[in-house]
Amino acid sequence: MAKGEIVERVVDYVVKAIVEEPEAVTVTMVDQGPNEVVAEVRTAKADMGRVIGRRGRVAKAIRAAAGAAAEEEGITADVEFLD
């Protein structure tokens, strides 16, 4: 299993479930050392607000979900939301 695979799957699943245009969603995994990954999330412009949410609540929830996924793999993960 590739490192960050569960993180990627979870982030991809959650973000696509939230947005209006799931086909425009990309999740790119970036290695940040031996035990850390960053999931870079890009969405259609109009969807970014929804993914971040009021006061960043949804973004925070996505990060927590990714954190739980990382824990399953014994690593840590962060999620970045990019325009």
Added chain:
Amino acid sequence: MSYVEIEVRAKSVDLAVEAAMQELGVEDREHVAVEVLVEPEKGFLGFGGQDAVVRVKHRKPRKRRNDRRRKAQSRSRSSSKQQDRSQSGNNGRNRNQGRSQGKGRDVSGQQGDQPKTDDRPIVGLEEQARIAREFLEGLVAAYGLEGTVETSIDDDVIVANVNGEQTEALVGVRGSVRSSIHELTRTVLQRYSQDTARLRLDIAGYAERRRQALTIYADQLIDQLTSDGGEIMLEPMSAADRKVIHDAAAARDGVTSYSEGEAPRRYVVLAAEAGSSEDVGNAEDAGNAEDVGEAEDAGEEE
């Protein structure tokens, strides 16, 4: 007492208003009416000061139909909370829409001034429960875990239970992952429906265990208060946890409870009933804090 009006106590008027807006789910200060009940006073070296108390009302133009509905239901707590929650949630969320619509209500003719119309349908409870279940099932699978998801409807609230030994991984420290998954599930529902029901989500029995433990804890404190009198300030808690404490207090004689401070540092105070008239204001605050607080979190923590 209107359900969209709450009283909040804080160090300053601004802080109190901010906290109240958060509880009401309002982002724009223009959408609230503020009445300062108590001006704050600085104490000496931090002693003897007085917090500000404000009464904040959510102004909702053209909400009359809802208001009537709220009054009619005003003592049927769960349904009025549901009502409140859907309003506060929607008002914060659909700013382009301007206001929320209740279930099954005709939405035409309310739009008018906004550039973007909300083309999401109003989805029935059963359908919302199905959407929640499918999302959660897919999520458990994305984690590569084994588990089952059951949903039911309890008095206008969608109840979702994720079960299975492995789903313990989705609880997190003090339920933090569970609350995040709750937030995400709600967001998914909002994507499909203009008006969404409250959602109660439990994972691996965590919320139920937490509720039981908190009730036992509250009962012990209440025992202490009924014999010794006085007040006990609890540690800051989520709205759902505060609700458990309020419920425990409400079930017992001789003790009242109310919330103070601002989320996420909002906490419950349990107080032996002194029978003095001073307590009236606090009791009212407690009722409101409980309703609105829980509603705001949408059972987000439930």
